[in-house]
Amino acid sequence: MRRKAEITNPVFTDAAIPSDNIFVVISFTVRDFLDWWFVQMPVVYIGFLRRLSSVINDQLSITLLLKTFFTPWHRDKSFVGYFIGIAVRLIYLPIALLIYFSVIILSTLGVFLWIAMPMIAIILIVLTPLIR
Numbered sequence: 475m476r477r478k479a480e481i482t483n484p485v486f487t488d489a490a491i492p493s494d495n496i497f498v499v500i501s502f503t504v505r506d507f508l509d510w511w512f513v514q515m516p517v518v519y520i521g522f523l524r525r526l527s528s529v530i531n532d533q534l535s536i537t538l539l540l541k542t543f544f545t546p547w548h549r550d551k552s553f554v555g556y557f558i559g560i561a562v563r564l565i566y567l568p569i570a571l572l573i574y575f576s577v578i579i580l581s582t583l584g585v586f587l588w589i590a591m592p593m594i595a596i597i598l599i600v601l602t603p604l605i606r
Contacts, residue, residue, distance in 0.1 A: 512589060519585045523578070530577055534570040539563050 493499075531537060543563055546555030 511592065516585060516589060519581075519588060523581050523585065526581055527574075527578060530574050534574060536567070536570050536574060539567055539570075 543560065544556070545559060546552070547559035547562060548555065550558075
């Protein structure tokens with residue numbers, strides 16, 4: 475006699491659903507989706523945000539310029555070298571910091587939008603019949 479086979483589907487690769495009951499399958503699918511949407515993907519996006527922060531910081535040389543703020547321009551140890559070095563850094567650093575924080579804020583808003591998107595969709599679905 476053949477045993478009741480477990481559901482094997484590529485979507486459920488990491489889980490074994492113990493029953494063929496449609497309600498069990500639907501509840502598992504909903505739980506799996508919610509776990510993926512609200513837990514797994516925000517963790518991925520936060521890791522991406524950390525990496526993005528590091529890359530932008532490296533590309534704009536923000537920490538390097540802050541560490542070497544009082545060093546002369548091209549190692550010219552005269553008054554002019556110090557003046558030009560500090561003046562160039564005073565002009566460049568605010569622009570670099572504005573770019574850095576703009577990208578980080580937009581990426582963070584993207585993560586929050588990802589989390590809020592299902593709730594926004596539900597609200598819009600509920601409000602659509604009321605608009606007419």
